[in-house]
Amino acid sequence: MEPYDDREARWLSSDELAAWRAVTLLVARLPAALDQQLQRDSYLSVVEYHVLVGLAEAPDRRIRMSVLAALAGLELSRLSHLVKRLERRGLVYREPDPANGRYTLAVLTDEGARCLAAAAPGHVAEVRRLVVDVLAPEDLTAFGAIATTLNERLDECGEDQP
Amino acid sequence: MEPYDDREARWLSSDELAAWRAVTLLVARLPAALDQQLQRDSYLSVVEYHVLVGLAEAPDRRIRMSVLAALAGLELSRLSHLVKRLERRGLVYREPDPANGRYTLAVLTDEGARCLAAAAPGHVAEVRRLVVDVLAPEDLTAFGAIATTLNERLDECGEDQP
Numbered sequence: 001m002e003p004y005d006d007r008e009a010r011w012l013s014s015d016e017l018a019a020w021r022a023v024t025l026l027v028a029r030l031p032a033a034l035d036q037q038l039q040r041d042s043y044l045s046v047v048e049y050h051v052l053v054g055l056a057e058a059p060d061r062r063i064r065m066s067v068l069a070a071l072a073g074l075e076l077s078r079l080s081h082l083v084k085r086l087e088r089r090g091l092v093y094r095e096p097d098p099a100n101g102r103y104t105l106a107v108l109t110d111e112g113a114r115c116l117a118a119a120a121p122g123h124v125a126e127v128r129r130l131v132v133d134v135l136a137p138e139d140l141t142a143f144g145a146i147a148t149t150l151n152e153r154l155d156e157c158g159e160d161q162p
Numbered sequence: 163m164e165p166y167d168d169r170e171a172r173w174l175s176s177d178e179l180a181a182w183r184a185v186t187l188l189v190a191r192l193p194a195a196l197d198q199q200l201q202r203d204s205y206l207s208v209v210e211y212h213v214l215v216g217l218a219e220a221p222d223r224r225i226r227m228s229v230l231a232a233l234a235g236l237e238l239s240r241l242s243h244l245v246k247r248l249e250r251r252g253l254v255y256r257e258p259d260p261a262n263g264r265y266t267l268a269v270l271t272d273e274g275a276r277c278l279a280a281a282a283p284g285h286v287a288e289v290r291r292l293v294v295d296v297l298a299p300e301d302l303t304a305f306g307a308i309a310t311t312l313n314e315r316l317d318e319c320g321e322d323q324p
Binding site: 009010011012015016018019020022023024025026027028029030031032033046047050072073074075120121124125127128129130131132134135137139140141142143144145146147148149150151153154157 | 173174178180181182183184185188189193194195208209212237287289291292294299302303304305306308310311312315316
């Protein structure tokens with residue numbers, strides 16, 4: 001890093017700004033674009049889909065809410081609202097963690113597992129159509145590596161922790 | 163693309179899945195992380211910030227709502243709600259487009275320009291801290307190029323159009 005006077009803003013260079021603007025636009029658009037197909041075909045948002053995936057992959061289809069929040073990249077309060085909606089639809093239920101009653105487990109129901117299985121092929125096709133099949137394999141790998149670096153940075157900074 | 167039977171899902175390979183999961187996690191977390199600083203210091207969300215930037219850069223600080231929606235990567239209905247909130251705070255107002263009364267212009271007020279100018283240094287510092295200064299310059303460039311490719315794909319697919 002160059003030395004700088006922290007009373008002065010270190011504005012982005014024109015190259016940095018161009019890259020950053022493309023990224024922010026993508027980050028704004030991509031979830032909405034993926035939501036369109038999922039909502040239309042499966043009445044799920046992308047975030048709800050990822051929560052169901054997190055549950056489906058957990059041992060015995062149950063997981064602590066705080067762990068699920070980290071997996072889905074959500075604050076715990078936002079996850080709680082989302083899980084309430086899924087609970088009303090019979091896709092998930094919550095129960096106290098038998099190992100420690102101060103924690104709450106979210107549990108995927110059979111209906112939730114069916115809903116996810118029905119939603120998955122269409123969602124994966126859309127992920128291919130809008131992202132995976134659009135990029136050369138090495139660019140997808142690079143994209144994943146960059147995202148991993150930035151996720152680690154967010155972990156370090158304690159951002160987005162419940 | 164390989165030929166495939168469209169009755170069968172083309173699941174992601176393990177490499178594709180790993181990359182895609184890192185990307186979806188980042189896309190979920192990054193706006194929330196950037197929101198934390200902006201909300202705390204400037205009472206703005208990242209999306210509101212980008213809307214103010216779009217207005218500040220428009221000639222005479224005014225722009226058609228539909229053009230602003232595309233710039234900010236928002237559906238028009240979502241932009242309308244957001245602009246109403248900014249209007250209540252005196253940062254923006256709307257008026258019919260004198261060139262064509264069927265269109266609505268959003269206009270940045272002096273107070274809106276001051277709010278943006280006050281918010282910008284802190285936001286840019288956070289963008290550096292969480293993204294720009296974390297990546298090697300060539301990785302930031304690659305990230306921008308990948309995002310541009312995917313934004314063009316979304317344009318082609320007519321996704322996210324108002």
